Amino acid sequence: MQKIGRTVLAVTLLVTMLMSAQSASAAAAFTDTKTHWAKEEIAVAVNQGWINGYDTKTFKPNANITRAEFLKSLVTAMKIKAADADTPFVDDTGWFRSYIAAGLKQSIIKVGEYKENTFAPNLPITREEIARMTIRALGKDAEGVKSGYLAVTKKLEIMKGYPDGTMGGAKNATRAESVEMIINTLTAKNGKPVAYPKTKEELNALIQSLPSFKGNTTFGRNQKILVNQKGTDVFEDNTLTVEYDGDYKQTFIYIYEPTADNKALVKDLLKNYYPKSYEKAYTSYIMVNDMKFVEGKNSIETKYDGVLFIAYKGNSNKTVGIVIGE
Numbered sequence: 001m002q003k004i005g006r007t008v009l010a011v012t013l014l015v016t017m018l019m020s021a022q023s024a025s026a027a028a029a030f031t032d033t034k035t036h037w038a039k040e041e042i043a044v045a046v047n048q049g050w051i052n053g054y055d056t057k058t059f060k061p062n063a064n065i066t067r068a069e070f071l072k073s074l075v076t077a078m079k080i081k082a083a084d085a086d087t088p089f090v091d092d093t094g095w096f097r098s099y100i101a102a103g104l105k106q107s108i109i110k111v112g113e114y115k116e117n118t119f120a121p122n123l124p125i126t127r128e129e130i131a132r133m134t135i136r137a138l139g140k141d142a143e144g145v146k147s148g149y150l151a152v153t154k155k156l157e158i159m160k161g162y163p164d165g166t167m168g169g170a171k172n173a174t175r176a177e178s179v180e181m182i183i184n185t186l187t188a189k190n191g192k193p194v195a196y197p198k199t200k201e202e203l204n205a206l207i208q209s210l211p212s213f214k215g216n217t218t219f220g221r222n223q224k225i226l227v228n229q230k231g232t233d234v235f236e237d238n239t240l241t242v243e244y245d246g247d248y249k250q251t252f253i254y255i256y257e258p259t260a261d262n263k264a265l266v267k268d269l270l271k272n273y274y275p276k277s278y279e280k281a282y283t284s285y286i287m288v289n290d291m292k293f294v295e296g297k298n299s300i301e302t303k304y305d306g307v308l309f310i311a312y313k314g315n316s317n318k319t320v321g322i323v324i325g326e
Helices: 039-048 067-077 097-105 127-137 141-147 149-155 175-190 200-209 260-273 278-289
Strands: 216-219 224-228 240-245 250-255 299-304 307-313 320-325
Touching: 039 067, 039 175, 067 097, 067 127, 067 175, 127 141, 127 149, 127 175, 141 149, 175 200, 200 216, 200 224, 200 240, 200 260, 240 260, 250 260, 260 278, 260 320, 278 299, 278 307, 278 320
Parallel strands: none
Antiparallel strands: 216 224, 224 240, 240 250, 250 320, 299 307, 307 320
16 A cells, blocks of 8 residues: 655646546435434445445335344444354354354353244344343443343443433334444444544544444544555555544544445545535545646645645556645
């Protein structure tokens, strides 16, 4: 992976026309979620690939979710690898087998809690079961045993109670509710995103929360996050990095491969830093990305929403650096 130096060319370009911004969102156009309370959460979940619609037009947000469907979504969202292994359950044959195996391996589910060695994968899941799975996925099983799983989910803001004060543990969860609970579980794991992240932990929380984020992240040196959109263990697949430099008081984004996934992630990142003008900032990035490297002629320096924005092309003719001023 080739790195770019931080010497930014002091060239201010007058941009008279910006190209039309490319849409990087992969949100499904479901007809049954357009006015739903969980519309945004569902879009994030579908974009990140840990739950799907029934087809290209319907998600069925108010339908019950099954044990297998929820377990698969939780395992995938938590970046737990599916396990190709036998399980003690006699009804583990089907698409869900590897997720059941992964759930057992990570102690998210336990054999003794199910009757007669059957997982009943197609049975609607209850809120109590979701509480057990999510708390165990966070490595807090002991706390769940001590205080009650539902109580811990309320404490961690994974699950909300009802107006009468009950948690409705015996009630079945809908697909929309399950999406919200898994997103809340990820927030409990990674932390809540902040407006201008400065630590690795804060940067990671932001990246993990973005609708277009896929794959995995790794903590680098200083306050750097390496992003691997392919989700592999190969270092060279870390094709985008984000770092906050406390000396410069600036955030640096380096895009080493201009893939569609990386472009979508850049757009989501820019939306966080330039909420009113992110489309313009993204278009400027695309303009620089499409340039051929010529010494002294490959940068855009301006301000959006009163915040410094610099994009510049590396001499590799592929890498682009973005500087965001605090």
